[in-house]
Amino acid sequence: xxxxxxxxxxxxxxxxxxxxxxxxxxxxxxxxxxxxxxxxxxxxxxxxxxxxxxxxxxxxxxxxxxxxxxxxxxxxxxxxxxxxxxxxxxxxxxxxxxxxxxxxxxxxxxxxxxxxxxxxxxxxxxxxxxxxxxxxxxxxxxxxxxxxxxxxxxxxxxxxxxxxxxxxxxxxxxxxxxxxxxxxxxxxxxxxxxxxxxxx
Numbered sequence: 001x002x003x004x005x006x007x008x009x010x011x012x013x014x015x016x017x018x019x020x021x022x023x024x025x026x027x028x029x030x031x032x033x034x035x036x037x038x039x040x041x042x043x044x045x046x047x048x049x050x051x052x053x054x055x056x057x058x059x060x061x062x063x064x065x066x067x068x069x070x071x072x073x074x075x076x077x078x079x080x081x082x083x084x085x086x087x088x089x090x091x092x093x094x095x096x097x098x099x100x101x102x103x104x105x106x107x108x109x110x111x112x113x114x115x116x117x118x119x120x121x122x123x124x125x126x127x128x129x130x131x132x133x134x135x136x137x138x139x140x141x142x143x144x145x146x147x148x149x150x151x152x153x154x155x156x157x158x159x160x161x162x163x164x165x166x167x168x169x170x171x172x173x174x175x176x177x178x179x180x181x182x183x184x185x186x187x188x189x190x191x192x193x194x195x196x197x198x199x200x
Contacts (some may be wrong), residue, residue, distance in 0.1 A: 007046065011043050013048055016101060019054065020102075020105075028050075029044070064094060065123055065126055092160070103163060105119065106161050109162055123154050127151075149180055
């Protein structure tokens, strides 16, 4: 049984990697089996079809997204310590630590369709609930347009993911590495809290 469980995880990991790199349509079950070093029959045994594999991959992404909000709520004290950039670091850190998952999310968003819309909706709902929780805790400022604020936060995160490669070229550093993220969020923090226009 342990061997089957390990095989299932290897298959899912390989699928996420290949789906993120090449897209679901361009990836075959044989490609996934070869990358996971298992037989195509074992892929079918565990997931039934490529659709079953893509659904399992989506579930893994959704489960990861669902862990971000509780972690941010737990770390909300960083804001009161005057370290809001540390608080903002958390959702991006998940992507930094899971590059294959980040590539998979990027591919889903670019490909669009129902899967892309579903992912964006899940991220939006997490951001919306996070705002409500932090306002209730007295950490975030109240707003009369909480949905738009949540949409802006999601857009900031997802656009960085989608534009990672061209941004890396023009910035001459990767904003989704630990060092690059520190640099990126330092500027985001200045813009959000201080603004960048001088009032006269």
